[in-house]
Amino acid sequence: MQIIPHKGTHMIGGTCVELRAEGQGLLLDMGMPLVNPNGTEFDENTVKRPIEKLMADDILPRVPGLYDKSECNLAGIVLTHAHRDHFGLSQFVKPDIPIFAGQTTADLIGAIRLFFPDQLDPARLTIIKAHWQPVTVGPFTIKSHPVDHSAPGAMAVEVEAAGKKVFFTGDLRAHGYKYRTFENLLKNPPKNVDAMLMEGSSLGRGPTEYAYPDESSVKEALINEIKDDPNLVLLFCSSQNVDRVVSACRAAQATGRELVMDYYTAYILYLLKNTSRNIPQFFWDEVRLLSWPWHVHALEENGHKGFVITLNNKGGTVKPEEIFNNPDKFLVLAKPNRTLPTLTKGLGADQITCMWSMWSGYLKDPEKNFAAFLRTKNIPDGQIKHIHTSGHATIKDLGRLVKAVNPGLLIPIHTFHPDDYDQFIDPARVKVLNDGDVWEI
Numbered sequence: 412m413q414i415i416p417h418k419g420t421h422m423i424g425g426t427c428v429e430l431r432a433e434g435q436g437l438l439l440d441m442g443m444p445l446v447n448p449n450g451t452e453f454d455e456n457t458v459k460r461p462i463e464k465l466m467a468d469d470i471l472p473r474v475p476g477l478y479d480k481s482e483c484n485l486a487g488i489v490l491t492h493a494h495r496d497h498f499g500l501s502q503f504v505k506p507d508i509p510i511f512a513g514q515t516t517a518d519l520i521g522a523i524r525l526f527f528p529d530q531l532d533p534a535r536l537t538i539i540k541a542h543w544q545p546v547t548v549g550p551f552t553i554k555s556h557p558v559d560h561s562a563p564g565a566m567a568v569e570v571e572a573a574g575k576k577v578f579f580t581g582d583l584r585a586h587g588y589k590y591r592t593f594e595n596l597l598k599n600p601p602k603n604v605d606a607m608l609m610e611g612s613s614l615g616r617g618p619t620e621y622a623y624p625d626e627s628s629v630k631e632a633l634i635n636e637i638k639d640d641p642n643l644v645l646l647f648c649s650s651q652n653v654d655r656v657v658s659a660c661r662a663a664q665a666t667g668r669e670l671v672m673d674y675y676t677a678y679i680l681y682l683l684k685n686t687s688r689n690i691p692q693f694f695w696d697e698v699r700l701l702s703w704p705w706h707v708h709a710l711e712e713n714g715h716k717g718f719v720i721t722l723n724n725k726g727g728t729v730k731p732e733e734i735f736n737n738p739d740k741f742l743v744l745a746k747p748n749r750t751l752p753t754l755t756k757g758l759g760a761d762q763i764t765c766m767w768s769m770w771s772g773y774l775k776d777p778e779k780n781f782a783a784f785l786r787t788k789n790i791p792d793g794q795i796k797h798i799h800t801s802g803h804a805t806i807k808d809l810g811r812l813v814k815a816v817n818p819g820l821l822i823p824i825h826t827f828h829p830d831d832y833d834q835f836i837d838p839a840r841v842k843v844l845n846d847g848d849v850w851e852i
């Protein structure tokens with residue numbers, strides 16, 4: 412078997428690795444880059460360019476026949492989870508190449524598509540119905556393993572072909588609410604792995620990224636911070652980071668506040684309703700709904716008129732004036748966007764508590780609406796509380812994973828620090844590849 416990492420050997424994001432056996436290929440993830448080769452932020456509008464341009468600019472993985480009518484020897488593509496840096500270039504793949512993903516990943520890609528219509532149509536996906544069950548894709552036998560990550564439904568993938576076995580971790584961690592999946596993976600690791608492609612996002616990140624070691628500590632911190640706070644609390648987090656929404660809901664319950672979410676968040680959580688009964692739903696008493704016209708429009712335009720009517724009729728909608736007139740009654744799941752002036756009308760900096768519950772990197776270069784909000788309200792950077800735990804495994808947990816799997820070869824992927832993998836295993840068993848290399852195992 413050959414391993415060909417097309418993209419992502421020296422960066423976080425843009426992951427795309429090809430395995431080749433018996434004349435056929437299998438792609439593991441097909442992500443949009445997050446950074447350019449020179450380290451600057453990747454402009455996501457770039458992917459709206461024509462395929463020819465994206466090929467010429469070396470943004471699309473160079474797999475013959477993947478985008479046009481010429482012959483393609485790819486048996487399929489597996490997407491590990493619904494983060495755009497793992498699936499965000501898969502929309503360019505021609506229709507006769509099968510793309511595999513879990514049901515939750517398909518649902519979330521559908522939700523992302525409400526606002527990014529250029530993304531992959533989830534109807535195009537072949538659903539992997541059960542973890543640990545072999546699925547045959549050409550000469551490859553793939554098995555998914557559920558993992559804990561900030562994207563619900565994330566999985567790692569075990570691939571066998573030509574008498575060899577590769578294990579691809581995707582993105583994973585051991586400290587979210589699904590941490591048991593990680594411990595289970597350590598207890599029942601794939602056996603006789605010839606090569607493990609392991610993410611290493613946390614390498615090179617400072618200790619402040621892990622100030623809150625796990626999701627439970629985030630929840631506790633939220634409760635402690637909010638309980639005596641008379642201010643309106645704006646918690647900035649991703650709608651798809653379901654663990655964080657669960658933590659926020661528990662903090663709201665513990666502090667006697669109502670949890671305010673927009674229709675988009677309510678929609679995502681409803682999609683995931685069968686995956687856990689802990690996920691807050693729009694019909695819960697403590698949940699209040701904010702209706703922004705662009706969310707209503709996107710939902711209605713994409714066939715979810717009935718859901719909008721259900722939300723409208725729920726009786727739990729809340730108007731911005733109720734929020735800014737009763738700041739201590741609510742915990743708002745906020746977005747750093749144009750909604751902020753409306754939500755905080757008349758409130759001064761001393762009446763607003765901003766909690767940043769995402770990667771700190773996003774805060775360094777804030778979206779212009781958010782920067783304008785902070786400026787207008789005179790909220791200094793230092794007043795923003797950063798309460799977050801990473802979506803990625805700590806170095807210690809990565810070490811535990813390597814020890815459990817004990818691969819013949821450890822190959823860095825999804826990391827800015829591939830040279831730091833020596834700490835996990837005998838350095839002779841670490842193989843740092845470059846994008847485009849072909850490595851035979």
Ligand SMILES: [Zn+2]
Pocket residue numbers: 492494497560562582802
């Ligand atoms: Zn991810």
